[in-house]
Amino acid sequence: MGTIGSEQCKSGCGVERTLQVLDGKWATLVVRELMPGPKRFTELRSVLGMPSAKTLTDRLRALEHQGILTRTVHAEVPPRVVYELTGQGRSLNSVLMAMLAWGEENPAPVAVR
Amino acid sequence: MGTIGSEQCKSGCGVERTLQVLDGKWATLVVRELMPGPKRFTELRSVLGMPSAKTLTDRLRALEHQGILTRTVHAEVPPRVVYELTGQGRSLNSVLMAMLAWGEENPAPVAVR
DNA sequence: CAGAATCCACTTCGATACTG
DNA sequence: CAGTATCGAAGTGGATTCTG
Numbered sequence: 001m002g003t004i005g006s007e008q009c010k011s012g013c014g015v016e017r018t019l020q021v022l023d024g025k026w027a028t029l030v031v032r033e034l035m036p037g038p039k040r041f042t043e044l045r046s047v048l049g050m051p052s053a054k055t056l057t058d059r060l061r062a063l064e065h066q067g068i069l070t071r072t073v074h075a076e077v078p079p080r081v082v083y084e085l086t087g088q089g090r091s092l093n094s095v096l097m098a099m100l101a102w103g104e105e106n107p108a109p110v111a112v113r
Numbered sequence: 114m115g116t117i118g119s120e121q122c123k124s125g126c127g128v129e130r131t132l133q134v135l136d137g138k139w140a141t142l143v144v145r146e147l148m149p150g151p152k153r154f155t156e157l158r159s160v161l162g163m164p165s166a167k168t169l170t171d172r173l174r175a176l177e178h179q180g181i182l183t184r185t186v187h188a189e190v191p192p193r194v195v196y197e198l199t200g201q202g203r204s205l206n207s208v209l210m211a212m213l214a215w216g217e218e219n220p221a222p223v224a225v226r
Numbered sequence: 227c228a229g230a231a232t233c234c235a236c237t238t239c240g241a242t243a244c245t246g
Numbered sequence: 247c248a249g250t251a252t253c254g255a256a257g258t259g260g261a262t263t264c265t266g
Contacts, residue, residue, distance in 0.1 A: 003148045003149055003203070003206050004145055004148045004149075004206055004209045004210055004213055013213065013216065013217075014212065014213040014214065014215065014216025014217040014218075015141065015142070015145055015209060015212045015213050015216055016142075016216065017215075017216030017217075017219070017220065017221065018212040018213075018215050018216040019138065019141060019142075019212070020221070021219075023138075024237090024238070024239095025132070025136075025238085025239090026238095026239095028128065028132055029128070029129075029132075032117055032128055035116045035117045036116055036117075040247085040248090041247075041248055041249075042247065042248075045248095050239095050240095051239095051240065051241080052239070052240045052241065052242095053248075053249065053250090054239080054240075054241090054249095054250085054251090055238075055239055055240070057248085057249065057250080058238085058239090066221075073248090076247095077247090078247040078248080079246080079247050079248060079249085080247075080248085081247080081248060081249085088219055090116070091215065091218070091219065092215060093116050093117055094211050094214065094215060095208075095211045095212055095215050096117045096128060097117055097211070098207050098208045098210070098211035098212075099127065099128045099131040099132070099135075099208055099211075100117055100126065100127040100128050100131075101127065101207065102127065102130075102131050102204065102205060102207060102208050103126065103127025103128055103129065103130030103131040104126075104127040104130075105127075105204070106130070106134075106201055106204065107130065108130065108133075108179075137257095137258070137259090138258085138259085139258095139259090153227085153228090154227075154228055154229075155227065155228075158228095163259090163260090164259090164260065164261080165259065165260045165261065165262095166228075166229065166230090167229090167230085167231090167259080167260075167261090168258075168259050168260070170228085170229065170230080171258085171259090186228090189227095190227090191227040191228085192227050192228060192229090192266085193227075193228090194227080194228060194229085
């Protein structure tokens with residue numbers, strides 16, 4: 001198996017598709033947090049350290065529309081909304097594991113200068 | 114092998130580190146294009162379809178400072194500048210392959226609307 | 227050719243206030 | 247609790263012009 005490159009992977013290839021889903025600075029982290037299991041809105045917000053609810057809502061909606069996660073509203077008081085990865089969402093685990101492995105083996109450079 | 118998650122991966126983990134490097138919408142694509150071998154500035158620009166030189170310059174500088182690629186200036190006329198992945202940069206191949214595989218197996222949803 | 231510099235458009239993100 | 251609505255700040259990308 002060789003390296004990736006434009007020969008096997010021109011514009012519109014799988015890498016671009018993945019980038020569409022794991023877009024922006026939060027999407028990847030949201031998916032990571034949901035990987036072990038469903039979580040609630042506030043739970044996600046506090047774990048990810050997101051100060052604003054708006055951004056999280058936007059990211060969750062985008063991922064929902066892309067079929068990565070589902071949003072379930074429990075009609076209770078107080079309301080409880082649970083986000084859970086779909087099969088497609090869970091399949092992103094392989095990508096996250098690759099990112100995790102690379103990050104662990106390649107810490108930040110000694111000096112950024 | 115389990116799934117990824119905050120239990121094994123709190124803030125500051127490898128995933129975040131990888132996201133620092135593959136940041137924005139161009140970094141990943143630049144690394145992908147350089148994976149098969151060195152390329153010149155204009156070559157990268159045309160293959161990636163980047164209309165503006167500024168953005169490409171910014172991305173290349175960022176990746177250079179992070180130790181992902183090297184910039185070599187050949188003192189010729191016309192000048193020739195070649196960008197090449199470092200060992201660390203080439204090691205990102207595993208991440209790109211994971212992204213490629215996921216994207217191939219998970220095309221865009223039936224309707225994005 | 228490979229940029230640097232400048233200006234501008236768009237998106238993303240955050241803070242605040244309010245609602246079912 | 248889990249949002250929505252609105253505003254504004256910030257970052258990123260693009261177009262243009264100029265230079266060694």
